[in-house]
Amino acid sequence: MxxxxxxxxxxxxxxxxxxxxxxxxxxxxxxxxxxxxxxxxxxxxxxxxxxxxxxxxxxxxxxxxxxxxxxLNFSVDTNFYPLGSCTMKYNPKLNEAMAALPGFANLHPGQPESQAQGALELMHGLQAYLCEITGMSAAGLTPLAGAHGELTGILMIKACLESRGEGARRKILIPDTAHGTNPASAAMGGFDVVSVPSDANGNIDLEAVRREADETLAGVMFTQPTTLGLFDVNAAEMCRIAHEAGGLVYADGANMNALLGRVKLGALGFDVVHLNLHKTFTTPHGGGGPGAGPVCANDTLAPFLPAPVVERRGDAYALADPPQTIGRVGGWQGNFGVLARAYTYIRLMGAEGLRAAADNAVLNANYLRARLRDLFVLEPDRGVMHEVVFSARKRRGARAIDVSKRLLDYGFHAPTMYFPLVVAEALMIEPTETESKETLDAFVEAMERIDAEAAQDEHFLHGAPYHTPVSRLDEAAAARRPELRWRPAAST
Ligand SMILES: Cc1ncc(COP(=O)(O)O)c(C=O)c1O
Structure with a gap:
């Protein structure tokens, strides 16, 4: 009793x-x-x-x-969050303070330009920084997410081809290591997507590109670094081949974290690139929260940028429509709060700081690669950029999902799993530059323990996680038949 x-x-x-x-x-x-x-x-x-x-x-x-x-929330402010491709790095609190300044936060986007000069100056400055970082001539800040930036860039390519009387070009090549949103964006833009294989080293297969580079080629959409975390060394030659055939080339620069201050995508030959401010430039993200996917273009595509862009006219800043703009892609001037955070971060870091961020992101990923390579399969086995993709097919009883779920018990967020699709049982780990060696060592230790657990009992990991508020869920049912409402227990 x-x-x-x-x-x-x-x-x-x-x-x-x-x-x-x-x-x-x-x-x-x-x-x-x-x-x-x-x-x-x-x-x-x-x-x-x-x-x-x-x-x-x-x-x-x-x-x-x-x-x-x-x-109960897992957050980057509480724990290590190595979610590959998402760049869950620490977001400096100064960004929040700057975005919350009353002069920014209380500004109505429809306010007369004369009353919004500070905000316009910030946007103008950010456009210039993003052009410098990407090696492009002009930037448009209005796309609201990475995939939105992709669609915007694709529509710019379409408008440019149409302006040349070449609207019949419909084929967009996309390497099999591109981010999953790339083919979706190209298809939404009305193009036919042709997948291009990678070679044994994980670079785009140039022979395959040459075979497809004909008069129907509209362009190539290319994720650099690739979703395998690799710097594709064939990128510049691929751009040359595409241009020679009359196509235009899009770079998905969402993973600019790896390249800041080291590689300008414009210098490799790309015509248009989008950035994810909510990844590389430290706006908190996840759960579909507000983001920004600005596009930066070279001289060929700059006239087609989405409206509005910010121009300097004499002593003042003004909103303007690029001459052959594709029009508006969203409301007002974009997610201004995200732009303010990115601007603050860039000013806070400076050129040296941004370069150091990329260097450390790459160093950390390669450290994990070296420390974990005996536990998992690594293909191709070469130096990586900001993230490393392993295959969890070495140890019976420790599939990618089992390792990921057990990591939650050890206090770490799961890596991205089963993506990219070209790797079986993929574990995509992105440590980011803001993690210390101690944190990375603790993560490696957890991985070693998990491997030992699977070695001892091949069924043990299948029940993980054991110590979280809810244990292993039926993820398909949770996504398809979510229970979002409280209901009283059925009366007996
Ligand atoms: C390489 C790459 N491209 C595009 C995207 C899409 O960005 P978003 O989720 O903001 O639409 C991501 C997302 O992380 C990405 O990693």
């Missing part, structure tokens, strides 16, 4: 209990002030509902509930 009481008490404090389950009739979290307006008759009883089950809880309980809930 006593034991049961103790169980019931423990249950009452279980942080997983939903707010509805804590409800006790008569409790309240609000104290309404006395009314200072005359009482009004309530609407018709038919419009009033008394069947709403709302939780009756105290303010203290509400605070505890939501605070505990927030602590």
């Amino acid at each position: 006593l034991l049961q009481d103790a169980d019931a008490r423990a249950d009452a404090h279980d942080p997983r209990r939903l707010l509805m389950e804590r409800s006790v009739a008569g409790r309240t979290a609000v104290t309404l002030p006395a009314s200072d307006v005359p009482a009004q008759p309530l609407p018709d009883a038919a419009l009033l509902r008394d069947d709403l089950e709302l939780p009756e809880v105290t303010e203290g309980e509400v605070v505890r509930y939501f605070t505990r809930l927030s602590q």
Whole structure:
């Protein structure tokens, strides 16, 4: 009896209990002030509902509930988050303070330009920095995400071809190591996607490009570095072949983290590139939060940039439409808060700092590559850029999903799994430059332990995670049949 009481008490404090389950009739979290307006008759009883089950809880309980809930979140501010391709690096808090300055945060995007000179100056400065970083001539800041930047760049290529009377060119080549959004963007832009294989070293197969480089070629969409975390050494030659055939070349520069201050994509021959400000330039991201995927273009494609761009006219800054613009791709001037964060980060780091960020991102990825290569399969086995892709097919009982789930028990976020598709049982690990050697060593140690666990009992990892608030989920059901509403337990 006593034991049961103790169980019931423990249950009452279980942080997983939903707010509805804590409800006790008569409790309240609000104290309404006395009314200072005359009482009004309530609407018709038919419009009033008394069947709403709302939780009756105290303010203290509400605070505890939501605070505990927030602590269940895994975040880059609490733990190592090696989610490959997502660049989950530390986001300096100074960015937040700058974006929250009242002069920025309270500015209405429709305010007259004369009252928004500071914001326009920031955007103008950011355009210039992004051009410097990519080696391009002009930038448009309005796309709201990386994939949105891709679609924007693809529409610019289309508009340019049409302006040359070459709208019949419909074929876009995309290497099999490109990011998954690339073919989707090309298809949305109305092009036919042709996948191009990689060679044994993970570079684009130039022979395959040559075979496809004919009068139907509209262009190539290319992720540099590739999703294998490799610098594709054939990129410049690929650009040359595509141009010779009359096509244009798009670079997915979302992984600029690896190249900052070291490689300018424009110098390799690309015509247009998008950047992910919410990755490389430290805006917090994830869960579909606001981002920005500016596009930077060379002289050929600059006239087609989306509207508006910011120009300097005499002493003032003004919004302008590029001469052959594809038009607007979103509302107003884009996600201004993200632009303010990126601008702050670039100013904070300076040219030297940005170069050091890329160097350390590459160093950290290669450190993990060297320390983990005995546990996993590495193909091709060559130096990587900002991330390293292993195959978890070496140890029976430790598939990519098992290793990832068990890592949660050790306090680390899972790496990206099963992507890129060209690697079986892929584990894509991106440490980023903001992690210390101690953190990376702790991660390696966890990986070694997981491997030892699988060696001892080949079924053990299949049940992981064991220590998280919820254990292994049916992920397909969670995505397809999510339970988003609280429902009272069925009465017996
Ligand atoms: C290489 C690459 N391209 C494109 C994207 C798409 O960016 P977004 O998720 O902002 O649409 C990502 C996302 O991480 C990426 O890694």
